[in-house]
Amino acid sequence: DPEEILAQIRETERTMVRELMKQVAxxxxxxxxxxxxxYGRKDVxxxxxxxxxxxxxxIEEGIRLLRAACDWHMRVRPRMKELIxxxxxxxxxxxxxRQVGFDGDGRPVLYHCFAQxxxxxxxxxxxxxxxxxxxxxxxxxxxxxxxxxEERGGMNMRLVVDCSxxxxxxxxxxxxxxxxxxxxxxxxxNVLEGVLVVNYKQEVRIIWSGIVDILDDSxxxxxxxxxxxxxxxxxxxxxxxMVSWLQKEIEENGKEKLNAGQRNFWRAxxxxxxxxxxxxxxxxxxxxxxxxxxxxxxxxGIVYGNN
Numbered sequence: 192d193p194e195e196i197l198a199q200i201r202e203t204e205r206t207m208v209r210e211l212m213k214q215v216a217x218x219x220x221x222x223x224x225x226x227x228x229x230y231g232r233k234d235v236x237x238x239x240x241x242x243x244x245x246x247x248x249x250i251e252e253g254i255r256l257l258r259a260a261c262d263w264h265m266r267v268r269p270r271m272k273e274l275i276x277x278x279x280x281x282x283x284x285x286x287x288x289r290q291v292g293f294d295g296d297g298r299p300v301l302y303h304c305f306a307q308x309x310x311x312x313x314x315x316x317x318x319x320x321x322x323x324x325x326x327x328x329x330x331x332x333x334x335x336x337x338x339x340x341e342e343r344g345g346m347n348m349r350l351v352v353d354c355s356x357x358x359x360x361x362x363x364x365x366x367x368x369x370x371x372x373x374x375x376x377x378x379x380x381n382v383l384e385g386v387l388v389v390n391y392k393q394e395v396r397i398i399w400s401g402i403v404d405i406l407d408d409s410x411x412x413x414x415x416x417x418x419x420x421x422x423x424x425x426x427x428x429x430x431x432x433m434v435s436w437l438q439k440e441i442e443e444n445g446k447e448k449l450n451a452g453q454r455n456f457w458r459a460x461x462x463x464x465x466x467x468x469x470x471x472x473x474x475x476x477x478x479x480x481x482x483x484x485x486x487x488x489x490x491x492g493i494v495y496g497n498n
Contacts, residue, residue: 283496306356380406
């Protein structure tokens with residue numbers, strides 16, 4: 192019976208998660224606050240599941256990774272949190288990666304467009320990118336509404352990468368890319384449900400072929416390249432209002448010259464115009480008023496650049 196087999200697999204996974212949590216509680220491992228590695232989750236069970244699945248359910252390896260993630264958060268995160276208000280009050284459009292809504296299952300949808308980035312070549316550093324990505328992913332994780340169970344998939348997100356205005360600056364150092372990938376995989380294993388790449392040209396495919404071996408096999412399998420004709424098909428898993436927003440945003444950012452509203456994507460648009468900050472439901476709940484989700488902050492340019 193397939194359902195019985197699946198139930199047995201799930202129970203085995205739960206047992207492994209409980210064992211990891213038991214081991215983590217042992218003072219000899221020196222993990223003072225394991226929730227640090229679960230980026231603010233009220234229920235960290237699902238985070239432990241992702242961690243274990245990423246290391247093939249090796250308890251000792253899971254503990255090693257957890258200790259490393261906690262150490263990173265304790266050393267680096269306070270400095271990053273201090274930098275965010277200063278940097279984005281002066282340069283609110285530095286990086287465009289932002290949460291713009293949810294898919295049909297309640298997963299956060301993140302969107303990035305090179306044409307909207309106001310970063311120059313010297314801004315594309317490992318620390319600069321990490322500071323921004325950590326802020327976006329951790330906050331998106333706080334408002335995830337995915338209902339697929341407590342242990343599995345509850346923190347997964349979708350990412351849409353719009354290559355309009357593409358620059359190769361972030362990909363100029365293979366060593367930096369490797370370090371960036373390793374750090375993000377340590378902090379957020381298995382966090383992406385899927386990655387959709389749109390408005391790309393041959394240059395993007397060439398660069399992709401040169402860096403794809405950095406990524407683990409599971410992440411490689413989640414990356415899809417979509418032409419304009421295939422876009423609707425690839426957007427099927429995403430909710431109707433999210434699809435409509437993405438189609439309009441991708442269309443606007445694909446134009447030869449961005450209008451002021453798209454360039455200043457962190458600002459509220461004129462009445463009746465497309466809102467680059469996200470879907471109307473998302474903006475109403477998470478940007479236009481104080482979010483009901485504790486400690487949630489949207490794109491730092493929206494939070495600190497409109498004062």
